[in-house]
Amino acid sequence: xxxxxxxxxxxxxxxxxxxxxxxxxxxxxxxxxxxxxxxxxxxxxxxxxxxxxxxxxxxxxxxxxxxxxxxxxxxxxxxxxxxxxxxxxxxxxxxxxxxxxxxxxxx
Amino acid sequence: xxxxxxxxxxxxxxxxxxxxxxxxxxxxxxxxxxxxxxxxxxxxxxxxxxxxxxxxxxxxxxxxxxxxxxxxxxxxxxxxxxxxxxxxxxxxxxxxxxxxxxxxxxxxxxxxxxxxxxxx
Numbered sequence: 001x002x003x004x005x006x007x008x009x010x011x012x013x014x015x016x017x018x019x020x021x022x023x024x025x026x027x028x029x030x031x032x033x034x035x036x037x038x039x040x041x042x043x044x045x046x047x048x049x050x051x052x053x054x055x056x057x058x059x060x061x062x063x064x065x066x067x068x069x070x071x072x073x074x075x076x077x078x079x080x081x082x083x084x085x086x087x088x089x090x091x092x093x094x095x096x097x098x099x100x101x102x103x104x105x106x107x
Numbered sequence: 108x109x110x111x112x113x114x115x116x117x118x119x120x121x122x123x124x125x126x127x128x129x130x131x132x133x134x135x136x137x138x139x140x141x142x143x144x145x146x147x148x149x150x151x152x153x154x155x156x157x158x159x160x161x162x163x164x165x166x167x168x169x170x171x172x173x174x175x176x177x178x179x180x181x182x183x184x185x186x187x188x189x190x191x192x193x194x195x196x197x198x199x200x201x202x203x204x205x206x207x208x209x210x211x212x213x214x215x216x217x218x219x220x221x222x223x224x225x226x227x
Contacts, residue, residue, distance in 0.1 A: 036217075043217040089214070
């Protein structure tokens with residue numbers, strides 16, 4: 001079973017600054033990794049799939065990179081609506097798995 | 108509108124049974140895998156399993172196999188998650204989410220979640 005480890009657990013960022021989130025897999029998942037955003041009381045939203053492809057309607061300030069075991073989600077200039085929890089998800093193997101999440105909070 | 112609508116919050120006692128639902132609309136429900144994801148209080152997301160409503164092919168996470176039953180009724184475009192005997196440790200938010208046309212895909216559409224509280 002693949003384990004995804006996200007870091008940091010919490011990231012304090014000022015609006016307008018850049019945020020960099022990491023997701024590490026215990027074994028290679030190729031590029032079969034997605035990122036989601038979850039806000040309190042709302043359904044999670046798909047941001048990135050295939051490690052770097054933005055989902056429909058996702059702003060260009062969100063970008064994903066990586067392959068194999070190391071992945072990064074970058075938010076280039078944080079907007080107020082971006083403060084949320086972000087999860088990575090590998091779908092290369094069954095059982096699929098999620099990371100534990102990174103909370104992006106206002107500094 | 109393409110959406111997944113989940114059933115409402117439940118409060119149950121240990122040992123009781125429960126079935127929660129997830130109704131899909133706005134797309135061909137039978138042709139997309141549907142997954143269930145658990146979020147325990149203060150914890151991350153856990154992949155429980157997925158079902159293909161077209162033929163009820165199911166893939167369970169071994170950690171959940173035998174603990175829950177996943178099913179679907181394509182005639183009413185609804186997927187289900189069932190417990191025959193709840194435990195306090197089943198207290199969590201349960202999300203359903205749509206995958207693609209094969210079991211190795213991301214979730215592109217999520218329900219808002221069903222809060223299940225198990226307490227004596």
